[in-house]
Amino acid sequence: MIEDLQLETLINVVYEYYGFDFGSYSRASLKRRVDRIYQLDGFTRFSDFLSKIRSEPEYYKRLVEEITVNVTEMFRDPSFYECLRTEVLPNLAAKPFIRIWHAGCSTGEEVFSMAILLKEANLLSKSLIYATDINAKVLEKARKGVFGLQTIKQFAENYRNSGGSNDFSDYYTANYGLAKFNDEFSGKMVFSQHNLVSDGSFNEFDLILCRNVLIYFDKDLQERALNLFDSSLSTLGYLALGSKETMKFAPISDNFKQLNKEKVWRKIK
Known part of the structure; x- marks a missing residue:
């Protein structure tokens, strides 16, 4: 070392x-x-x-x-996606337009997971997902929406465990050992570089997801990122963090109420 x-x-x-x-x-x-x-x-x-x-x-x-670079997969932590499916998206359904930010999106597996949830809730047509990462190389991979077929079995299992009931293969085309997800998903995504260390807010969002990124930051940088999310989130919007991350001790914690055992908070003020 x-x-x-x-x-x-x-x-x-x-x-x-x-x-x-x-x-x-x-x-x-x-x-x-x-x-x-x-x-x-x-x-x-x-x-x-x-x-x-x-x-x-x-x-x-x-x-x-x-x-x-972060390790990720589609519908990672299925119970988290079940929470999005049953508790978060139904509350966003009344909005005329839904803006979602995946901060630290890595290679895009979670972004496409969200797009599938939106489609199944009949919300994809009025949604836009902003997917950002500091790493240009992983963003380029994410844009393509192409993943190895060897990973699809695990993705499909996660999907079913999250409450998905459709045939997962309907969402992609398989060819030469690769699975390319349907263009209707990528058409609702905007990929761009963003640095949580130094860049500021760029929109007002209804849902922000930053999962398994803050664990790599020290306390000061975690608070800086959480403040950025707070200022980027609409009132009654949602913030989702990773399974080992929390805002419990952050200065902005009083602005949020945790939904349940999943790491999802709603902005109440």
Whole structure:
């Protein structure tokens, strides 16, 4: 493993050369991910690693991509999606237009999961999903709506466990080992880069999902992101976090009421 002092040096170099601040990321998580790429790319001297980052912007992009990528799947945590299906979407149905923000959308599996829920609730036609991530590489994959067929069995099982009753294969076309999800879904999505560390609010949303992203941030950055979500959410809108994330101790917690055991809060003021 790289040493703590080396990690701090890396954080300073990245900020000095590229203006990106890893300083608020959880040190333990950041250290694991930096060490992984350090070993993967065969470095034996930390000075060579730093030199490559300084002198090669493309390698810096690779570093950011490796550090920020998240593991995800469609209908991950089925009980969470059941909550969206039964408690959240019915309350949004009366709105003339529904705006949803997936912050830290990674490779898009959860974005397409949401689109399927909207379709089954007859809300897709009047909805727009903004899907953002800091990582341009995963956004490019997400835009395509193409996933390996080897993952579809698990996705379909998650879907059924979330309360889905349709034939999951109706939602994609299979070809050459890949599943491409229907264009009616991607037509209701806008993908763009957004940095939760430094970028601001860009719309007023009825539902914001940021699942399993805040666990990589320290307390100050978590609060900054939660404040951003608060200012981006309409009154009586919903905020969904990951299974190990909470806003219980955040300064804005009084603005929200938790729905149930799932990590979904409603903005009450």
